[in-house]
Amino acid sequence: MAVTDHSAAPDGRLASARAARGAEARRRRRLLLAPALIVIGIFGLFPLTISLIYSFLTPGTYGGVTWEFSTDAYVQFLFERDIFDDTLSFSSTYLQIYARSIGLALVATLGALILGFPTAYFIASKPREQRNFWLFLITLPFWTNLLIRTYAILLIIRDEGIINIGLMKAGVISDPLNILYTDTAVFIGLIYSYLPFMVLPLYASLEKLDFRMIEAAYDLYANRFQVLRRIIVPAAKPGIVAGCILVFIPGLGAYITPTLLGGGKELMIGNMIALQFGSSRNWPFGSAAALILMVVVMLALLVYVRNASREPVRHG
Amino acid sequence: MAESARKPRMKDLRRQPFFTEIAWACIFVLYAPILVLIIFSFNDNRSVVLWTEFSFRWYVEAFENEGIRKATIVSFQVAAVSTFFATIMATMAALATTRTPPFKGQTAAYAIINQPLMVPEIVTAVATLSFFAIIKRATGMTGIGYLMLAHTVFCIPFAYMPIRARLEDMNLTLEQAAADLYAPPFKVFRRVTLPLLLPGIVAGAMLAFVVSLDDVIITLLVAGPGETTLPIYILGQIRRGITPEINAVSTLLLGLSLVFVTLFFLLGRKRK
Numbered sequence: 001m002a003v004t005d006h007s008a009a010p011d012g013r014l015a016s017a018r019a020a021r022g023a024e025a026r027r028r029r030r031l032l033l034a035p036a037l038i039v040i041g042i043f044g045l046f047p048l049t050i051s052l053i054y055s056f057l058t059p060g061t062y063g064g065v066t067w068e069f070s071t072d073a074y075v076q077f078l079f080e081r082d083i084f085d086d087t088l089s090f091s092s093t094y095l096q097i098y099a100r101s102i103g104l105a106l107v108a109t110l111g112a113l114i115l116g117f118p119t120a121y122f123i124a125s126k127p128r129e130q131r132n133f134w135l136f137l138i139t140l141p142f143w144t145n146l147l148i149r150t151y152a153i154l155l156i157i158r159d160e161g162i163i164n165i166g167l168m169k170a171g172v173i174s175d176p177l178n179i180l181y182t183d184t185a186v187f188i189g190l191i192y193s194y195l196p197f198m199v200l201p202l203y204a205s206l207e208k209l210d211f212r213m214i215e216a217a218y219d220l221y222a223n224r225f226q227v228l229r230r231i232i233v234p235a236a237k238p239g240i241v242a243g244c245i246l247v248f249i250p251g252l253g254a255y256i257t258p259t260l261l262g263g264g265k266e267l268m269i270g271n272m273i274a275l276q277f278g279s280s281r282n283w284p285f286g287s288a289a290a291l292i293l294m295v296v297v298m299l300a301l302l303v304y305v306r307n308a309s310r311e312p313v314r315h316g
Numbered sequence: 317m318a319e320s321a322r323k324p325r326m327k328d329l330r331r332q333p334f335f336t337e338i339a340w341a342c343i344f345v346l347y348a349p350i351l352v353l354i355i356f357s358f359n360d361n362r363s364v365v366l367w368t369e370f371s372f373r374w375y376v377e378a379f380e381n382e383g384i385r386k387a388t389i390v391s392f393q394v395a396a397v398s399t400f401f402a403t404i405m406a407t408m409a410a411l412a413t414t415r416t417p418p419f420k421g422q423t424a425a426y427a428i429i430n431q432p433l434m435v436p437e438i439v440t441a442v443a444t445l446s447f448f449a450i451i452k453r454a455t456g457m458t459g460i461g462y463l464m465l466a467h468t469v470f471c472i473p474f475a476y477m478p479i480r481a482r483l484e485d486m487n488l489t490l491e492q493a494a495a496d497l498y499a500p501p502f503k504v505f506r507r508v509t510l511p512l513l514l515p516g517i518v519a520g521a522m523l524a525f526v527v528s529l530d531d532v533i534i535t536l537l538v539a540g541p542g543e544t545t546l547p548i549y550i551l552g553q554i555r556r557g558i559t560p561e562i563n564a565v566s567t568l569l570l571g572l573s574l575v576f577v578t579l580f581f582l583l584g585r586k587r588k
Contacts, residue, residue, distance in 0.1 A: 025416045032412035036405040036472050037428050044431050044469045047443035054446050064449055115342050122339035125330040136581055141346045143577040145530040147547050148566040151554055152349035165365045215329055228332055253436030255533050270438045277442055290439040297436055
């Protein structure tokens, strides 16, 4: 079966053997790829179309849907229907949740950048053999359970938590700081959850930085800030974009963080969507909200892809 | 003057003001909450603030808790089954993308395999829930199979990544030598590729297992009654109020992930 090129067969036989091998390789590749692609295709991609269909149906009384066409799910985003006379009036409730989520995700992204950039630089400037250890230290928490890490944050920032008790014992404050169940708590939680996503791409960019450039800059009497602004930041730019996207996207769709730290009253898109499939029993609206979230995410990804494909041109 | 002013700077040209301090603060912030949780899970007192005495009390209570025991069993069943299938499919897909000549649609294949990573988890969760609701109504079939299937889907890309990385790093000479000696493709795979690939497969399986074990959002929406996994149980308990048993269980789950991921990194390091 596996004919090698070493055989001294005449040209025709060699060509046909090659063709046969090519067909065999294609067949094998199809067989090998099929299970993963079919499973993800049917149970990962196809359900998104179901969501699209659901978003144009009527909610069922006990959850689920009834198969009647309706655009109510999308209308509900912007308008409130009066219970008595069915008139529509503008309502910004859901727009506000989206705006809040985007705002929180952006601020958390910025916070992660401010913390992550120096960290990535710190690792990149370590001797080569130590870097893997530091990277491991940064990634390790990421692989542990997000729920438990968020719970750990909850334990230390709540009114009876170690921070408040500590500060009160030290006499810095007399009443506990109300952090838990506020936007601040969600902000802290988001940074904490996704910081590794920021550090890793930043490190990947900074690792390639030629530190002799910094030496050269100092020789030319640049000060530290100039070195940072003119050499380090430009070198890190692809990493900055990638890191920001990688923090922004999961931050925007976060569920656990706003649920535990926002206490459910400070809704973000993630728990608003889940709510529609739970106690609110409005699957069409939940589906529509999920699809709108996905569109926002796809737009963010598009920015990233365009930036990444432009990168090789912008060299040196 | 200028010379002597520049001298001390020569020692740490790479340094930027406060960067090292911020980096240390980051490491501290990443680990401090977890450490507090772990330490106080061994506290004899109910408090998560005031230390009284070292004790395994909450671990014992957690083990005796029927709900926790059941949830643990469900979690491991789901993780084991989905890891098994996801790893097999990921290995096959990785072989197809690295051991056959480049082909049209390769980018599309990558995109599909990585799809579960690109769509926000909450979107995947509600879409899967909607799809399963249709299947359930059409076939009348219920059971934990749905949850296992949902986990398998998002485990595939996690298993795929290290396996593909391993295949790309592997030297092709041995495989080519075997083929030159007229070993049929399957024999080449079984006797040469597979043994060399095994660390990659184990790493992929471990990653998939951890990801399945830790999943909250998809499980929360897709799991039926009686299919409560450990994270879902923990989430329910946290919402009801903080109990020391939850600290103990959380620490155990945390420890499990840490062990798996550390092993994963060690497996990856041997490659070099």
